[in-house]
Amino acid sequence: MHRRIIVPGALAMAALLPAIPATAASFSPGAPGIGDPYYPAYGNGGYDVSHYDLRLKYQPATDRLEGTATILARTTQDLSRFNLDFLLDVSEVRVNGTKASFATAGEHELVITPKSPLRKGAPVTVVVRYSGVPSEKRAYGFTSWHRTPDGGVAANEPEAAWWWFPGNDHPLDKATYDVSVQVPDGSQAISNGTLQSSASRAGWTRWNWRSDKPQATYLATLAVGRFDLTTSTTDSGIPVVNAYSKDLGPHAGAARASVERTGEIADWLAGYFGPYPYNALGGYVPNTDTGYALETQTRPFYSPRQFANGSNTSLVVHELAHQWYGDLVSVTGWKEIWINEGFARYAQWLWSEHEGEGTAQELADHVYASHPANDPFWTVRPGDPGPEHQFDIAVYDRGALALQALRNEIGDEAFFAILKGWPRTYAHGNATVAEFRRYAEEVSGRPLAALFDTWLFQPSKPAAPAARAASLAPAAGTPVAPKSWKKIAATNDAHEHGRGRAHAH
Numbered sequence: 036m037h038r039r040i041i042v043p044g045a046l047a048m049a050a051l052l053p054a055i056p057a058t059a060a061s062f063s064p065g066a067p068g069i070g071d072p073y074y075p076a077y078g079n080g081g082y083d084v085s086h087y088d089l090r091l092k093y094q095p096a097t098d099r100l101e102g103t104a105t106i107l108a109r110t111t112q113d114l115s116r117f118n119l120d121f122l123l124d125v126s127e128v129r130v131n132g133t134k135a136s137f138a139t140a141g142e143h144e145l146v147i148t149p150k151s152p153l154r155k156g157a158p159v160t161v162v163v164r165y166s167g168v169p170s171e172k173r174a175y176g177f178t179s180w181h182r183t184p185d186g187g188v189a190a191n192e193p194e195a196a197w198w199w200f201p202g203n204d205h206p207l208d209k210a211t212y213d214v215s216v217q218v219p220d221g222s223q224a225i226s227n228g229t230l231q232s233s234a235s236r237a238g239w240t241r242w243n244w245r246s247d248k249p250q251a252t253y254l255a256t257l258a259v260g261r262f263d264l265t266t267s268t269t270d271s272g273i274p275v276v277n278a279y280s281k282d283l284g285p286h287a288g289a290a291r292a293s294v295e296r297t298g299e300i301a302d303w304l305a306g307y308f309g310p311y312p313y314n315a316l317g318g319y320v321p322n323t324d325t326g327y328a329l330e331t332q333t334r335p336f337y338s339p340r341q342f343a344n345g346s347n348t349s350l351v352v353h354e355l356a357h358q359w360y361g362d363l364v365s366v367t368g369w370k371e372i373w374i375n376e377g378f379a380r381y382a383q384w385l386w387s388e389h390e391g392e393g394t395a396q397e398l399a400d401h402v403y404a405s406h407p408a409n410d411p412f413w414t415v416r417p418g419d420p421g422p423e424h425q426f427d428i429a430v431y432d433r434g435a436l437a438l439q440a441l442r443n444e445i446g447d448e449a450f451f452a453i454l455k456g457w458p459r460t461y462a463h464g465n466a467t468v469a470e471f472r473r474y475a476e477e478v479s480g481r482p483l484a485a486l487f488d489t490w491l492f493q494p495s496k497p498a499a500p501a502a503r504a505a506s507l508a509p510a511a512g513t514p515v516a517p518k519s520w521k522k523i524a525a526t527n528d529a530h531e532h533g534r535g536r537a538h539a540h
């Protein structure tokens with residue numbers, strides 16, 4: 036059911052496009068993908084974006100989005116042409132002020148040929164004018180745009196940007212954002228970062244949001260609908276803006292009782308991970324029929340359904356933990372997903388301990404003992420799960436189990452020094468599982484290759500001696516599930532995909 040084999044069509048495209056002038060012989064096309072083996076067509080080569088300025092207008096009644104994206108980038112090679120990832124209808128592209136020719140290709144490629152080729156290392160400004168109905172656009176047969184009764188929402192992983200702005204859609208290319216969205220009076224437009232201003236004119240209200248720290252494209256979000264906003268400030272001084280659809284029905288109370296804890300939980304996480312890295316904080320709950328949450332930067336997305344059984348602060352802990360593990364330090368490629376999910380899940384275990392509902396050790400013992408050796412759970416390698424299993428429950432639970440094994444191996448002092456030092460060391464950048472291992476070895480002074488191999492890379496259940504060596508799992512029987520188990524399990528589809536990929540649970 037998965038269709039990740041993509042023929043970029045670069046050769047076919049080359050035949051259709053005008054020949055490059057002889058004077059530009061050294062200039063070549065940017066690659067149609069950034070080089071991620073899990074998702075070969077995601078992102079693009081040849082340039083690096085520093086800033087997206089998105090000036091948009093959205094009509095909830097018709098789901099029509101229109102606007103202009105101004106992209107500031109720098110070339111990383113002599114470029115004859117380059118791609119953006121995008122699905123809406125483009126009417127004009129300008130490169131450094133001059134009209135450029137453009138064409139679509141593959142599932143989500145916008146191929147741009149500037150009038151003059153671009154020298155390596157040069158700043159370049161790309162202006163894309165566009166419009167379209169995002170809910171009508173599909174790539175690989177799915178849409179990440181969630182139409183709601185009163186608007187729409189873009190929030191998904193790894194792909195969400197294609198439905199609302201053109202970009203270099205891969206975590207390797209982070210940038211800052213100004214997102215300005217005009218919506219009819221009475222509707223609200225929610226995005227990342229700080230709300231700089233909102234003003235009404237002639238029946239339309241413009242909402243201006245700013246993310247002034249590097250942000251991956253999949254962590255950019257847009258939600259339009261009828262929202263109630265709440266504002267507050269954390270003890271540490273970070274302004275909090277939360278937004279709740281007015282249409283959450285019976286889930287409204289539990290949603291607010293969870294997300295209103297955002298400031299408190301972020302301050303608590305800062306005790307483990309270091310100071311909160313951004314100048315804005317919050318969460319939003321639109322009236323979608325989705326079942327997952329996403330760590331959209333500074334302002335996570337939550338689904339109403341996740342509060343069907345009451346409040347769930349563990350879910351908020353998970354998404355806020357990602358602000359350090361995933362957002363501040365992002366994957367270099369999607370196979371490194373453990374450096375996001377293993378830690379966000381482990382933060383939930385620490386929260387359980389904090390709440391007196393089971394220690395991280397008890398949760399680890401439970402995970403280890405409740406999956407017998409023949410459970411397919413153990414065939415997933417959290418350190419390189421493959422695109423099919425990128426968000427498998429094993430990446431979360433076995434991923435957190437690996438961290439408990441590490442903690443038991445190196446001791447609390449080194450372990451918590453690593454949890455706090457890692458986000459600072461790789462702040463606003465990208466990293467790999469191997470870099471985490473080397474960092475942990477450096478801080479702890481211990482060789483850890485065997486431990487990482489056992490817990491993250493073997494397609495089998497670590498045997499009893501390995502478990503004992505890691506101080507895990509009592510000799511026999513399934514330990515009683517810690518009290519927090521159900522709340523944590525309720526977050527298991529935190530990243531279930533909009534296209535229906537579901538977890539085992």
Ligand SMILES: [Zn+2]
Binds near residue numbers: 353376379529
């Ligand atoms: Zn997560």
